[in-house]
Amino acid sequence: MQNTGTKKGSPGTRYMMILIGIALFLPPLAIIPQTAGEVNLCGSVCPRMFFILSPAGILEGFRNNMQAMWFGASLVGLILLTTFLMGRLWCSHLCPIGGTTELVSRGIPERLKTSFSFLHAPAFRYAYFIVFIAGMLAGIGGIACKLCNFRVVPFMAGSLFVPSYRTYLFSSVGLAGIATVSLTGFFARGGRGYCNLLCPVGALDSMVNYLSERLGFTRKVRTDLSKCNGCGKCIGECMVWALERSGNGKIKRDQASCMSCKECIHACPQEAIRYGRL
Ligand code: SF4
Ligand code: SF4
Numbered sequence: 464m465q466n467t468g469t470k471k472g473s474p475g476t477r478y479m480m481i482l483i484g485i486a487l488f489l490p491p492l493a494i495i496p497q498t499a500g501e502v503n504l505c506g507s508v509c510p511r512m513f514f515i516l517s518p519a520g521i522l523e524g525f526r527n528n529m530q531a532m533w534f535g536a537s538l539v540g541l542i543l544l545t546t547f548l549m550g551r552l553w554c555s556h557l558c559p560i561g562g563t564t565e566l567v568s569r570g571i572p573e574r575l576k577t578s579f580s581f582l583h584a585p586a587f588r589y590a591y592f593i594v595f596i597a598g599m600l601a602g603i604g605g606i607a608c609k610l611c612n613f614r615v616v617p618f619m620a621g622s623l624f625v626p627s628y629r630t631y632l633f634s635s636v637g638l639a640g641i642a643t644v645s646l647t648g649f650f651a652r653g654g655r656g657y658c659n660l661l662c663p664v665g666a667l668d669s670m671v672n673y674l675s676e677r678l679g680f681t682r683k684v685r686t687d688l689s690k691c692n693g694c695g696k697c698i699g700e701c702m703v704w705a706l707e708r709s710g711n712g713k714i715k716r717d718q719a720s721c722m723s724c725k726e727c728i729h730a731c732p733q734e735a736i737r738y739g740r741l
Contacts, residue, residue: 474729477555481562488559490621490628499534503617504560510535510542510664511613539664546668547675549682550723550738554658554668560612561658561665563620564644565702568654578652580704584659585669585719592666612648612657615640653702659720673719679741684723688713690735697727697736 487495488504496508504510509532529536542553554561568576595607608614618637622628631637647656658665675681693712705720706727714735728736 474726477724478566480556481559481566484557484559484562485620487557489563489617491624493617493621503621504613505608505617507532508534508538509613510539511607511611539667542664542668543671546671547681550684551668551672551721552723554665555722555724558658560616561648561655561662563616564612564648564651564657565654567649568651571650573652576650576652577646577656578704579647579656579660580652582660584704585717587660588666588669588720591661592663595663607663609636610640610643612640612644612662615644619644653704655702655722658722659703669719672721672723676718677741682739683718684716684721684725684728684736684738685741686714686716687735687737690733691731692733692735694732696732697730700726700730702726 486492490503493501493503496503499508501508545552598606615632615637618628618631619641622632632641644657647661648654651657672683676683691713693708693714695708695714697714698706698708702724703720703722705717705722707715707717709715723738725738728738
């Protein structure tokens with residue numbers, strides 16, 4: 464394999480990027496939402512709401528939503544373009560929601576956490592994504608908002624400063640949201656269960672990552688099997704259970720789940736994993 468990759472970037476750099484993402488998108492600073500007149504990731508800056516169709520008809524409803532929620536739609540467009548060219552850097556390095564659940568999860572003892580690795584992540588993710596889209600086509604897509612991490616995590620962060628957020632969090636809907644983010648995030652091994660299984664933006668993003676992986680000019684996390692000795696040290700570092708041993712004892716990556724976090728690159732003693740072009 465031609466070496467066009469790099470090992471640059473430490474886990475510390477990624478955590479720093481996550482903290483920047485939290486400052487940019489979550490209360491109390493919420494710098495990006497405030498530029499669009501919002502106080503958190505709901506409303507026009509929500510990267511999911513533009514999916515939801517109004518009863519006016521599919522095309523007309525989609526157009527109306529794109530006009531009302533252009534900010535969130537543009538954000539998703541930018542995320543997908545970045546993923547196409549450079550891998551899932553939004554999800555692993557900047558997303559304030561997945562970043563928060565991962566950081567909190569790292570502070571919780573492993574014995575208290577649930578592993579979701581028994582689930583086949585791509586099958587579960589796309590099945591849920593189909594249900595999500597079908598719900599929107601049926602006009603009941605707003606139900607997904609009730610359990611949305613993009614709603615509950617900003618409310619949790621803002622509740623330290625805004626009393627009304629605490630009122631929401633202690634309502635039945637708020638408590639259901641806290642239970643969801645706790646089970647699939649804070650108390651999930653790796654902290655990224657929601658990202659890997661339930662996030663609609665993550666589902667779109669993983670499809671783009673998978674489809675663009677074989678194009679020579681796109682930068683992805685790649686494995687050089689001629690260097691891999693099958694030691695398995697990378698497997699335990701992957702928070703989205705995208706790595707496993709294949710029949711020949713070497714490592715196999717599920718590119719549809721890989722979040723381009725590069726943790727496996729730092730873990731590999733053989734330098735068999737790299738980030739770069741084909
Ligand atoms: S395969 Fe490597 S880069 Fe991809 S999510 Fe797992 S640890 Fe991160
Ligand atoms: S850590 Fe490196 S050598 Fe060990 S199984 Fe993973 S890719 Fe192969």
